[in-house]
Each structure stands twice: as C-alpha cells, then as structure tokens.
Amino acid sequence: MQPITLYSHPLGPNPWKVAIILSSLGIPYETVFVDFKDVKNPPFIDLNPNGRLPAIIDPNKDIQLWESGAIIIYLIETYDVARDLSYDSFPERFLTHQWLHFQTSGQGPYYGQLGWFTRQTTNQPVAIERYTNEVRRVTGVLDRALSGRQWLVGDKCTFADLAFVPWQDMLCLIMGGKHDEEAFASEFPNVHGWMERMKQRPEVKRVLQEKENAMSMMGNP
Ligand SMILES: N[C@@H](CCC(=O)N[C@@H](CS)C(=O)NCC(=O)O)C(=O)O
Known part of the structure; x- marks a missing residue:
C-alpha cells in the first residue's frame, strides 16, 4: 500500500484526529505541514477549496478529500474491514x-x-x-x-x-x-x-507525541 498524504498543521487539532485514525488502523501515511498563511491560497485551495486543514490524498484509491469528519468516515469504510474501530451492526x-x-x-x-x-x-x-x-x-x-x-x-x-x-x-x-x-x-x-x-x-500516545514534537519545532503558538 502506498502511503496516504495527510496535510496538517502542528497546532490545529483537526488534522491530528485523522492522524490518530490512520495510526490506529495501521495505515501508512506521510504528513505535510502547511503554514496557516498558505491555506487560503493556491496550491492548497486546489486541494481544499475551503482553505483549511486537514486534507488527504490517497493514491491507492485515487481520491483527495477534505473535512476531517468525511475523511474519517472514508478511512473507516475503506480500511477498517475488520471493524476494529467501528460497527456494522444496527444501531x-x-x-x-x-x-x-x-x-x-x-x-x-x-x-x-x-x-x-x-x-x-x-x-x-x-x-x-x-x-x-x-x-x-x-x-x-x-x-x-x-x-x-x-x-x-x-x-x-x-x-x-x-x-x-x-x-x-x-x-x-x-x-x-x-x-x-x-x-x-x-x-x-x-x-x-x-x-x-x-x-x-500506543497509537494515540505516538500521535500526541508527534504533535508535541511538531509544536516545539514550530516554537510557541
Ligand atoms: N470543519 C473542518 C475544520 C477545519 C479547521 O478549522 N482547520 C483548522 C486547523 S484545526 C485550520 O485549517 N485553520 C486555518 C484557517 O482557518 O485559516 C474540519 O473538520 O476539517
């Protein structure tokens, strides 16, 4: 499987929700940090017209998506086949x-x-x-x-x-x-x-630590 690209920001919590789901499902991904000053301009708005993070590109399925909730549902429906983090049952x-x-x-x-x-x-x-x-x-x-x-x-x-x-x-x-x-x-x-x-x-711990590291690299918000 090719890695999914996750567009993120050290400080913004929404992309990290997606990182936690990716990590918890064992999906390979790479993170690209986008500065907030660049999110409302091309090339990022060609990916997300709403100019916000997160967005993903999944080369395995040839799809790009934005809005964290939609991304999470996509990841769950596509990759959580064992239903580790979800249910098939009603309700x-x-x-x-x-x-x-x-x-x-x-x-x-x-x-x-x-x-x-x-x-x-x-x-x-x-x-x-x-x-x-x-x-x-x-x-x-x-x-x-x-x-x-x-x-x-x-x-x-x-x-x-x-x-x-x-x-x-x-x-x-x-x-x-x-x-x-x-x-x-x-x-x-x-x-x-x-x-x-x-x-x-462990996956949540790892992602929160990654966030902590990214935030300290960025300096004080
Ligand atoms: N409803 C969106 C909200 C996304 C959002 O507000 N992202 C923040 C980071 S957590 C952002 O990109 N802020 C930069 C800006 O608004 O310019 C989602 O859940 O994906």
Whole structure:
C-alpha cells in the first residue's frame, strides 16, 4: 500500500484526529505541514477549496478529500474491514456517526473559537465567557453519556471516541493557561477516565507525541 498524504498543521487539532485514525488502523501515511498563511491560497485551495486543514490524498484509491469528519468516515469504510474501530451492526453504526457529527459540529468549532478569542491581544470577555461555557457544556454532554460506561458506543473504543481526543487534550492551550486540570477532572470524572484510557493506547500516545514534537519545532503558538 502506498502511503496516504495527510496535510496538517502542528497546532490545529483537526488534522491530528485523522492522524490518530490512520495510526490506529495501521495505515501508512506521510504528513505535510502547511503554514496557516498558505491555506487560503493556491496550491492548497486546489486541494481544499475551503482553505483549511486537514486534507488527504490517497493514491491507492485515487481520491483527495477534505473535512476531517468525511475523511474519517472514508478511512473507516475503506480500511477498517475488520471493524476494529467501528460497527456494522444496527444501531451502533449510526450512533458512531452521531457522535462524530457532534464532534465536528459541537466540539471542534466551539473549542476552536475559544482558542481564537483567548489568543487575541484585545480582551474579549463576552466571547471568552460564551465559548468557555460551551466547552463546559459539551464536556458535560460527554460526561453524562459516559456515565457507567467506558466508550461512547457499545463496548469498544471506536473512531467516534478517538475523534474527540485532540481538542479535549488541548484545553490548557485553548484556555490560555487558565484551565484547572484537577478541578475539571473532578467535575467531569467520566471524561477524565475516558481520555486517560484513550491516551494510553500506543497509537494515540505516538500521535500526541508527534504533535508535541511538531509544536516545539514550530516554537510557541
Ligand atoms: N470543519 C473542518 C475544520 C477545519 C479547521 O478549522 N482547520 C483548522 C486547523 S484545526 C485550520 O485549517 N485553520 C486555518 C484557517 O482557518 O485559516 C474540519 O473538520 O476539517
């Protein structure tokens, strides 16, 4: 199999969701980092007209794709033939899709907005308050869903669980160092335990370490 090319950025969590899925499925891939200043211009917009990361090129199937959720579904449907990270059964198959949609529409954009407003040099208290509340609300939704269970769907870790890792793991940075990890862990113990379980998976560990390394090569965000 030829390696898939993953267009990524050291800081942006969305491409790292795809890296975790690629890595967890044992799919060979190579990463190309694209500077944020180049994503809205050719040649990158010829690959992703929306000018955002991630995007992939899979030479094995002659396809290029963008939008992390669509890429994850493509990888799962094409390469998870053993159903290691997914289900064929009803209703589990649809429930994993439900959680992935919630991740891409409910977690990513809100956490991303909080990160963006936190990094602004002019103080934006209304925006910071709104998105901080959303981060807590989304984490609360996950915490309730995980009550009495290990994984979001069924009895195994799926792509739906793994897709939440990079954004949830970046809360310290997103909140500009104001994130109290211990208080958050005791307020949302189910999410804390779930994140720890996922971060112990060797592939997740390896990808998060790769991200850490790429971020330190890039310097402080
Ligand atoms: N809905 C998109 C969001 C992608 C996205 O916002 N990517 C960020 C990095 S995590 C990005 O490319 N930001 C650069 C920019 O918007 O200029 C997806 O899930 O793929």
